[in-house]
Amino acid sequence: MVSTLWALAATAILPVAQSHFTFVRVSVNGVWEEPGRYFRNKTSPFVEPATESEGYIGYYHSPTFPQHLPNSLRCGRDSFAHAAETEVLTVKAGDTLEFAHTRIEPKDWKDYQWYGCPEGRGSCDPNGTQWEVPYMEFAHPGPVVAHLSQVPDGLDVRDYDGSGEWVKIYTLGYEFYHDDPDRIIFLAHNYTGRPGRIIFDIPSQTPAGEYLLRVDLIWAYYKDSQRVSGGYTQLYPSCLQVRVESAVEGSLPAGGIKIPENLCRDCPGKLISCLQSLSSLEAVRSPITMVGMLVGSGMYGGQGEPDDDYVYPGGLQWDGEKMFEVRPPVRPSRR
Ligand SMILES: [Cu+2]
Structure with missing residues (x-):
């Protein structure tokens, strides 16, 4: 059954309900949990101070922009306010997780959107208006990344705001469409109407303890255009509250990122937080470059040529043994 807590929590009416x-x-390990369960919920509607002057009101599925509150960028809009009411999922290091998304408002959730979906998927839209019914298509092209942030000693995950380091454990990026060097295809939103699946393992060397597990699709904004209202890079973060059982003790490796600080590559002074540097809309309109978060038109549209200097967002990735950079595929040669 769909969680009544979630259905009641979001009662806002969004005119374009399925756009995000x-x-x-x-x-x-292949068994779907109840929709919404173990995820920090969001507040809807919610006004982000940084965009209040533009009249931005974030509804349930609305994107989060880089200039929004740290808490909104970490785990979704105003999500820390919902931490205490969120259950904690117990998993084992090495377990395989899959994530599913929806474009439907919680008040409109029906069992047929979650149960009996094709290919054992965790969500679908049999009565939808999208390209390839019954699939639940992603609305936007971009990479999907997942991170773990270990809860500091002595703290409960329900009391942890995500201000520590985040270690990337998953990247779903792009490929070249039929080896065409001038056409990429993101594997999540791929223009087939049949979305890629978000499946990865919790590294088997993950130390025992409590974590926030963040998953996000980042639709990078077009770097050469005017950054007009509503046109910023869009993030879609959600966090699971998890307790990892493991034979390993200790901490995650160093070298993770801070959110939002290290979502930026060339923030002024490097050590100044992204939030500070983006605290005014003027700053947002200045030429700040973010790793994988401002792209050329081919990547913005998700079916053109890639940027030569593109780096997947989210920092180094950990496979349980080493930290490494996930490199985009090599561009095929022209034939
Ligand atoms: Cu959207």
């Missing part, structure tokens, strides 16, 4: 999306469901 939220990751809301997890499966552990």
Whole structure:
């Protein structure tokens, strides 16, 4: 059954109800949990101070922009306010997780959007208006990344705001469409109407303890255009509250990122937080470059040529043994 807590929590009416999306469901080793369960909820509607002057009101599935509140960028809009009411999912290091998203408002959730979906998927839209019914298509092209942030000693995950380091454990990026060097295809939103699946393992060397597990699709904004209202890079973060059982003790490796600080590459002074540097809209309109978060038109549209200097967002990735950079595919040679 759909969680009544979630259905009641979001009562806002969004005119274009299916234009955006939220990751809301997890499966552990192939078994789907109830939609919404173990995820920090969001507040809807919610006004972000940084965009209040533009009249921005974030509804349930609305994107989060880089200039929004740190808490909104970490785990979704105003999500820390919902931490205490969120259950904690117990998993084992090495378990395989899959994440599913929806574009439907919680008040409109029906069992047929979650149960009996094709290919054992965790969400679908049998009565939808999207390209390839019954699939639940992603609304936007971009990479999907997932991170773990370990809860500091002595703290409960329900009391942790995500201000520590985040270590990337998953990247779903792009490929070249039929080896065409001038046409990429993101594997999540791929223009087939049949979305890529978000499946990865919790590294088997993950130390025992409590974590926030963040998953996000980042639709990078077009770097050469005017950054007009509503046109910023869009993030779609959600966090699971998890307790990892493991034979390993200790901490995650160093070298993770801070959110939002290290979502920026060339923030002024490097050590100044992204939030500070983006605290006014003027700053947002200045030429700040973010790793994988401002791109050329081919990547913005998700079916053109890639940027030569593109770096996947989210920092180094950990496979349980080493930290490494996930490199985009090599561009095929022209034939
Ligand atoms: Cu959207």
